[in-house]
Amino acid sequence: GTAQIGVTGLAVMGRNLARNFARHGYTVAVHNRTYARTQSLVTEHGDEGTFVPSESMADFVASLARPRKVVVMVQAGPATDAVIDELVPLLEPGDIVVDAGNAHFPDTVRREQALRAHGLHFVGTGVSGGEEGALNGPSIMPGGTAESYASLGPILEAISAKVDGVPCCTHVGPDGAGHFVKMVHNGIEYADMQLIAEAYDLLRQGLGASAPEIGEVFAAWNTGDLESYLIEVTAEVLAHTDAATGRPFVDVVADAAEQKGTGRWTVQNALDLGVPITGIAEATFARALSGSAPQRAAARGVLPADTLAWNVPEPGAFIEDVRLALYASKLVAYSQGFDQIAAASAQYGWDIDRAAMARIWRGGCIIRAKFLDRITQAYERNPELPLLIADPYFTAAVSNGVAAWRRVVAAAAAHGVPTPAFSSSLAYYDGVRAERLPANLIQAQRDFFGAHTYRRVDRDGVFHTDWSGDRTEQTW
Ligand code: NBP
Secondary structure (H helix, E strand, O other): OOEOEEEEOOOHHHHHHHHHHHHOOOEEEEEOOOHHHHHHHHHHHHHHOEEEEOOOHHHHHHOEOOOOEEEEOOOOOHHHHHHHHHHHHHOOOOOEEEEOOOOOHHHHHHHHHHHHOOOOEEEEEEEEOHHHHHHHOOEEEEOOOHHHHHHHHHHHHHHOOEEOOEEOEOOOOOOOHHHHHHHHHHHHHHHHHHHHHHHHHHHHHHHOOOHHHHHHHHHHHOOOOOOEHHHHHHHHHHHOEOOOOOOEHHHHOOOOOOOOOHHHHHHHHHHHHOOOOHHHHHHHHHHHHHOOHHHHHHHOOOOOOOOOOOOOOOHHHHHHHHHHHHHHHHHHHHHHHHHHHHHHHHHHOOOOOHHHHHHHOOOOOOOOEOOHHHHHHHHHHOOOOOOHHHOHHHHHHHHHHHHHHHHHHHHHHHHOOOOHHHHHHHHHHHHHOOOOOOHHHHHHHHHHHHOOOEOOOOOOOOEEEOOOOOOOEEEO
């Protein structure tokens, strides 16, 4: 065979990835379970490059140059396993199977192990940016062996988004590292979206501003520290008018948020690792609360809303407070997400370079933003940095916003406006910087009822007090 790369699974994502490869001059073998999709790709876009269509998996594999590189872009879960099972007997040692779907990283770890036993490279790869990104340049997060990246990497880098000429693609780490990092990316996206939604709600309730007016505020914010794809999208959505009613579009959209599950995976993993990602967790739960129809119906008219009349005396100052609070909360959410990457990297032996992760998220993905450069710089200054907001730039940025942050969270609480992500981010900030937390009392309680022992501030060692007896202290 002569094709340099193959794509099997030609629904929206796979079709656009195949076109992206072809547009970059690669000869692309294409295959799909249902042949009609393969035919329509070649009929509609055959002029964009060189496609080699095959009806059978065997012909598809035979059309590829060795070592073969096969990108699998099918539904995550059993469909991915079915395609892998079909591929493996047709491949030879040294060939590379790339799973570019949204697999859960433990599945990727399992598949990598299974394919390694056949002498095959399995590269679980996060691909962000939706269908538009797949076609015009996504952020790409490949796991797998360094050996596989040597031949696969240049092709993926070629089709990835570029920022300042730098590809938004790098080798993340072994086995499940790529899909893990994509998962955390999505978790951070949840937090970022929730924070933006809370800022919108504060401006709506505090100022009585209309959606288009708030859209103008977001458009202005997009020229400063907050500049990002999500802020830009927010401004556009808020400015949009519903054709049917003539009302602002967001005013006719039902307020029950849905999710496909990557936020949940992120939070579940954070609980396993013991990493407090309060921003992502609150964002995931806020979506769940918004969708809790029976509970919301039961509360309506029974639990008094108590939203006090909110007359903000100086709208300009309030808008600036919300902006500062949003930026500080966002820094906390990102700091937490990068902590989770560090913890997973240590736990699973991945050696992930956090500076590089922030770099490949600058383009092609949903959380793309200028400020990610700041994160890269922080981890370049100190690759072992234990807390992002302890880096000098971020410490200054958070300190600059902290008074505004407190005013906004306090005012929201006083007026009955829920700000779970703003509030929990502030609580995290106050917790992580506290000289002394009330965990001393937790330890004392645990020792009282469960003899769980405690440490002392004045002496080394592990101690237990005989609570049910004479209350003398024993060294454990
Ligand atoms: P879908 O997730 O809708 O999957 C459809 C594709 O899977 C079709 O090619 C279909 O073949 C194939 N397929 C299925 Br379903 N079962 C199969 C089986 N047992 N054997 C072989 N093929 C099978 O496609 P998509 O929306 O393009 O998404 C592809 C992947 O990309 C998914 O993992 C998804 O989670 C991920 N994704 C990522 C983003 C992003 O922003 N990164 C966005 C959207 C999706 P058929 O044509 O014969 O039915």
